[in-house]
Structures are given as C-alpha cells and as structure tokens.
Amino acid sequence: MPDVVDLLADLGGVARRSALLAVVDRxxxxxxxxxGTVTRVGRGHYALPTVDExxxxxxxLGGVVSHRSAALRHGWxxxxxxxxxxxxVSRGRKLKGRGTGVAVHRGELTPDEVADGVTTPARTLxxxxxxxxxxxxxxxxxxxxxxxGCRLLLERVAExxxxxxxxxxxxxxxxxxxxxxxxxxxxxRAICLDVPGLSVRPQVTVSDDGFRARVDLADERxxxxxxxxxxxxxGSRSALASDARRYNRxxxxxxxxLRFAYEDxxxxxxxxxxxxxxxxxxxxxLSQRTPRRHDAA
Numbered sequence: 001m002p003d004v005v006d007l008l009a010d011l012g013g014v015a016r017r018s019a020l021l022a023v024v025d026r027x028x029x030x031x032x033x034x035x036g037t038v039t040r041v042g043r044g045h046y047a048l049p050t051v052d053e054x055x056x057x058x059x060x061l062g063g064v065v066s067h068r069s070a071a072l073r074h075g076w077x078x079x080x081x082x083x084x085x086x087x088x089v090s091r092g093r094k095l096k097g098r099g100t101g102v103a104v105h106r107g108e109l110t111p112d113e114v115a116d117g118v119t120t121p122a123r124t125l126x127x128x129x130x131x132x133x134x135x136x137x138x139x140x141x142x143x144x145x146x147x148x149g150c151r152l153l154l155e156r157v158a159e160x161x162x163x164x165x166x167x168x169x170x171x172x173x174x175x176x177x178x179x180x181x182x183x184x185x186x187x188x189r190a191i192c193l194d195v196p197g198l199s200v201r202p203q204v205t206v207s208d209d210g211f212r213a214r215v216d217l218a219d220e221r222x223x224x225x226x227x228x229x230x231x232x233x234x235g236s237r238s239a240l241a242s243d244a245r246r247y248n249r250x251x252x253x254x255x256x257x258l259r260f261a262y263e264d265x266x267x268x269x270x271x272x273x274x275x276x277x278x279x280x281x282x283x284x285x286l287s288q289r290t291p292r293r294h295d296a297a
Contacts, residue, residue, distance in 0.1 A: 004032040012077020012183040014047040054085035063089035070124040079139035079183045130165035137172040139186040145178030179203045185228040195276045208253035222283035
C-alpha cells in the first residue's frame with residue numbers, strides 16, 4: 001500500500017477523500033492527519049501541509065495566499081507542489097527579512113480579487129496561467145475545470161488577459177479540459193500537444209468485438225493510446241492481471257499502446273516526447289499498409 005503523503009503528492013497536492021480511500025485505507029489516512037503530514041482543507045478534501053503554511057505566511061507578511069498555494073486552497077491539483085508558500089504583497093510593502101522561506105509576489109489586488117485571505121478563483125487562474133510554464137498552467141486549469149466546472153470563468157479570464165503572459169493564458173484556456181484525471185495525465189497531454197501530427201483526446205472509450213476500455217489519451221486517427229501509469233493504481237496481483245488483459249486486447253485490436261511512468265513524464269519529458277515522435281512515425285507507416293478501423297467512442 002502506498003504512503004498517503006506520496007499518493008497525495010502524485011495527485012497534485014490535494015485530493016478528495018474518495019480518491020485517497022480508493023488506494024489507501026481509512027486508518028492510514030486518519031493517521032496521516034493526526035501526524036500532521038496531511039491536512040483537511042474544505043469539506044471532503046485533503047492536502048499537503050503547505051496549504052496551511054501558506055495561510056500562516058500570508059498573515060505574517062500582511063499579504064494574501066496566491067498562485068499555486070491559492071490553487072491548492074481552492075481544491076485544485078498542481079503539477080508541482082511549491083517548496084515555498086506563494087504569497088502576494090503590495091509593491092510598496094517592506095518585509096524587512098520576513099519573506100525568508102516564502103515565494104513573494106508583488107502586485108496590487110483589488111478587493112474583489114481576494115476572499116478570506118486567498119486570491120479568488122479568477123485571479124488565481126490569471127496568476128498561475130500567466131506566470132507558470134504551459135505544462136504547469138494546464139494541470140491547474142484542468143483541475144479547476146474538473147473540480148469546479150468553471151469553463152465560463154476560465155474563458156472570461158483568458159478573454160480579459162492583457163500584458164505579459166496573456167498569450168499563454170489564452171493558449172492554456174484553449175486546451176484545458178475537465179476530463180483529465182489528475183496533474184500527471186495533464187502533464188502527459190501537454191507533452192503530446194508538442195508532438196507534430198499527434199492529436200489526443202482524454203478519457204476515450206475504445207470498443208472492439210465486445211471489449212470496452214476507457215483509456216487516458218487516444219489519437220483515434222493514428223490509433224495511438226497513451227496511458228499515464230502510476231504504481232499506486234497497479235500495486236496488486238489482480239490489478240496487474242486486469243491491466244495485462246486490457247493491454248493485450250488493445251494491442252490485438254490494432255492500437256499502439258504507450259505506457260508512461262510518473263517519473264518519466266514529470267522529470268524526463270524529452271524522452272517521452274521522443275517516444276511519441278517515433279510512435280507517430282510508426283503509426284503513419286502502419287496506416288499506409290493496412291486499412292484501419294475506427295472504433296473509439
């Protein structure tokens with residue numbers, strides 16, 4: 001059974017109780033909360049302690065919780081849990097050394113951009129999508145849509161974005177989807193988006209002769225499946241057997257099945273991209289040799 005803290009980190013630093021209990025038992029979760037290695041945030045949500053640390057840091061500096069720390073407070077998973085709490089303070093505020101151990105952002109926030117010491121969802125999306133790399137921003141936008149269903153809000157943020165980083169804000173908003181299961185899957189999709197000729201959709205149902213499987217990402221034209229494989233979800237003997245049967249059925253149905261580990265997607269994206277480029281080339285060759293059926297829903 002995986003460690004609760006490691007599992008929570010893999011899920012983006014924050015997760016629903018139901019998602020955690022699908023992998024770990026209740027005693028392990030309760031023990032982590034009692035030990036202070038996991039904290040409750042909101043109803044039915046659990047997060048790493050950095051969420052509470054951000055609240056304390058903001059109070060000490062006279063600022064507000066913002067950026068990735070605010071995303072976690074809103075219940076949105078992030079690709080990388082910040083090492084230091086993100087706090088926004090006024091440009092003119094003098095910290096006199098109190099900002100040590102805090103990622104301090106300078107900016108002027110209007111009253112309607114802050115609620116209970118945290119930047120609002122709209123301001124949080126703007127800050128994250130503007131300042132973070134595309135992959136990081138996509139993971140947060142996907143999570144916001146998945147947890148909050150805020151498509152109209154995201155579109156409004158993108159439409160109104162001005163100045164540096166506004167192009168990136170609109171690009172993330174264009175590709176964001178609430179179908180992504182977690183930041184790991186969002187990160188894999190971000191790499192796929194950078195591969196010429198590859199066009200994947202998340203959570204596609206593949207059918208073949210009575211067999212049905214829901215896959216993480218699929219390019220239906222090239223018949224390429226990309227799976228974000230996490231050890232936590234495949235740690236038992238029965239899960240391994242089920243996974244093997246699923247893989248075999250996809251393969252004999254004519255799909256190229258690529259399985260990517262968390263470590264490779266998060267820390268070796270160029271290697272993942274190289275595999276995807278080679279898979280696209282292979283799929284193009286195969287499509288010219290044999291007529292392919294298109295049976296993904």
